Amino acid sequence: MSGLSRRLGTSPLFLPLLSGLLVAAMLISVTIGRFDLEVGDVIAILWSNIVPASDATWSEMSVTVVEQVRLPRILAAVLIGFGLSVSGAALQGLFRNPLVDPGVIGVTAGAGFGGTLAILLGIGGYGLLAIAFCFGIASVVVVKFLASVGGRTSMLTLVLAGVVISAFFSAAISIAKLLADPFQKLPAITYWLMGSIASVNYTDLLLLCIAIGPATVLIYLLRFQINLMSLGEERAQALGTPVGAVRWTVLLATAMISAGVVATSGIIGWVGLVMPHVARTLVGADHGRMLPVCGVIGAIYLLLVDNVARAATTAEIPLGIITALIGVPVFAVILRRLQAGGGWRND
Amino acid sequence: MIEVEDLAVSRGGRTVLQGCSFSLREGGILAILGRNGIGKTSLLSVLVGTLTPDSGTCRIHGRAGYVPQLFNVPFSYSVMDIALMGRAAKIGLFGAPRRQDYAAVRRLLDMMGIADLEEQTFNTLSGGQRQLVMIAQALASDCRVLILDEPCSALDYKNQGIVIDLLHRLATEHGLTIVFTTHAPQHAIEVASDVLLIGGRESFVNGPVETVLTAENLTDLYDVRTARAEFAGSGSFTFAPMLRQDRGDVAP
Incomplete structure (x- = not known):
């Protein structure tokens, strides 16, 4: 743990500064793209929604690009980055394992299959969200059941159960693809699964807000209980935590986030696994300090990744591919560091 | 103050303790000794309230605080x-x-x-x-009652001394009632007022340190010949086990 980064992280100004950085990154992101825009114009266009401008110096086209094309996408990246990071941090705390993320415990694959099934059956919008959510929750329940022996959850069996469930749903997705109409539904499923927010609209944003907003608030309210859970369920119970209630509330909240993200944007992996490590390095492990920082850092990260996804090449690169390309090597480094520190117990 | 009466405890579907009774006055320190897997930790879990007994009663006056065996936490x-x-x-x-x-x-x-x-x-x-x-x-x-699972098991002598000293201070200066498990009779001799020896599922010996903690009882408890040894001239004593079974010719 570097002393400087920790000192920076413990300053009371750190979170406000980080949030300011996020807002600045969002404004700059609106200007990125083939249609040229100035930051000043962006601010003026957005401001004119609150106080109507008398002398508009910008074109109708600018308004459309800002409000209908770029802003929904930027808001989606921020919401998803925030939600996935908070959910990853909560799950790592709950399972007392810094290598857990929604993907590892099977939620993502479950929700992915749910979404695939919905597309196959021609169901979209809220129906897709509901089906993806139900399968996400179901996979968590099965994983938790498989991993619990005699009331205890072993970390090894947990990860193995997650692998088993993910493998099962991957096979199920393959079957669904096999059955899908190869000209319309198959490409839809394939691109959707790769993870992209290129075609996000305000309806999707509303879905994301419903899925991520209450769930992250709930997780934040349970911040101190997650600290206790990370000592082990028996210990937490001895100290007065209602273990069952906290466990299921956090699991459902994280499944809600993952399902919402998968339903609107497909599978975007590795964000929830990597961001909590960055946050812990900066502000320590206490979830009260760490969760908000983790969320904001995740939001900035996914915003930057999405900027790369839409601006790096003329063809759109699916977001899930980039987060995996960045996340995997970072994960490898974390794994090595944990090993060097005497195993994952010594973060 | 702790009153335990006719307790039956099972773990993983197996009855580990049956008919366990003991009591401890306020400010007393109870040391629990017994072989590995005999049910010491299960008994502590009942005292703390994280394990429900099959039958019997366990009354604790005041809040119980629990110190588990030494472990690392997964985060920094x-x-x-x-x-x-x-x-x-x-x-x-x-x-x-x-x-x-x-x-x-x-x-x-x-x-x-x-x-x-x-x-x-x-x-x-x-x-x-x-x-x-x-x-x-x-x-x-x-908490008014402190329950510790092998508080000294991973510690060197110096650190064992620090922990044992602290337990003594907590009981005498702050009036805490303390229960701990240990494999070292020395800990019981130095700090405990009472001892509970768990010899088997239904075999308990309970009472003041002076009467219960004897070479004979410890020999029976661990099935290892144990001798009482005096520190020359001080009146203090300890117990020394003879770990190798094949050295039966050596007199205690």
């Missing part, structure tokens, strides 16, 4: 973070530690002489320091 919590978790019962489901919780924990760390560790990362501490922090966590709940 600071000593303050770890000790604050002991305040859980006062903080509530959706709450977070307040100013008075920090103040209470600081007073505790100060009393225990580890105030300077407050900002350090828990996992980087020595075993002895970690054990003290875990005791601070239990005490932070304002």
Whole structure:
């Protein structure tokens, strides 16, 4: 743990500064793209929604690009980055394992299959969200059941159960693809699964807000209980935590986030696994300090990744591919560091 | 004060203890000895309230704080973070530690002489320091009864001494009632007022240290010949086990 980064992280100004950085990154992101825009114009266009401008110096086209094309996408990246990071941090705390993320415990694959099934059956919008959510929750329940022996959850069996469930749903997705109409539904499923927010609209944003907003608030309210859970369920119970209630509330909240993200944007992996490590390095492990920082850092990260996804090449690169390309090597480094520190117990 | 009557406890579908009774006065220290897997930890879980007994009663006057066997935590919590978790019962489901919780924990760390560790990362501490922090966590709940699972098992002599000293102080100066398990009769001799020997599922010997802790009882308990040894001229004594079975020719 570097002393400087920790000192920076413990300053009371750190979170406000980080949030300011996020807002600045969002404004700059609106200007990125083939249609040229100035930051000043962006601010003026957005401001004119609150106080109507008398002398508009910008074109109708600018308004459309800002409000209908770029802003929904930027808001989606921020919401998803925030939600996935908070959910990853909560799950790592709950399972007392810094290598857990929604993907590892099977939620993502479950929700992915749910979404695939919905597309196959021609169901979209809220129906897709509901089906993806139900399968996400179901996979968590099965994983938790498989991993619990005699009331205890072993970390090894947990990860193995997650692998088993993910493998099962991957096979199920393959079957669904096999059955899908190869000209319309198959490409839809394939691109959707790769993870992209290129075609996000305000309806999707509303879905994301419903899925991520209450769930992250709930997780934040349970911040101190997650600290206790990370000592082990028996210990937490001895100290007065209602273990069952906290466990299921956090699991459902994280499944809600993952399902919402998968339903609107497909599978975007590795964000929830990597961001909590960055946050812990900066502000320590206490979830009260760490969760908000983790969320904001995740939001900035996914915003930057999405900027790369839409601006790096003329063809759109699916977001899930980039987060995996960045996340995997970072994960490898974390794994090595944990090993060097005497195993994952010594973060 | 603790009163346990006719307790039956099972773990994983197997009855580990049957008909266990003992009592401990306020400010008393009870040492529990017994072989590995005999049910010592299960008995502690019943006392703490995390395991429900099959039958029998267990009455504890005042809140019980629990110190588990030494372990690492999975994340880089600071000593303050770890000790604050002991305040859980006062903080509530959706709450977070307040100013008075920090103040209470600081007073505790100060009393225990580890105030300077407050900002350090828990996992980087020595075993002895970690054990003290875990005791601070239990005490932070304002418990009147302290229950410890092998508090000295991973510690060197010096650190064992620090922990045993602390237990003595907590009982005599702060009036805490203390229960701990151990494999070293020396810990019982030096700090306990009472001893409970668990010899088997239904075999318990309970009473004051002086009468219960004898070479014969320990020999029976561990099925290892044990001799009483006096520190020359001081009147203090200890017990020495003969670990190798094939050395039967050596007289105790």
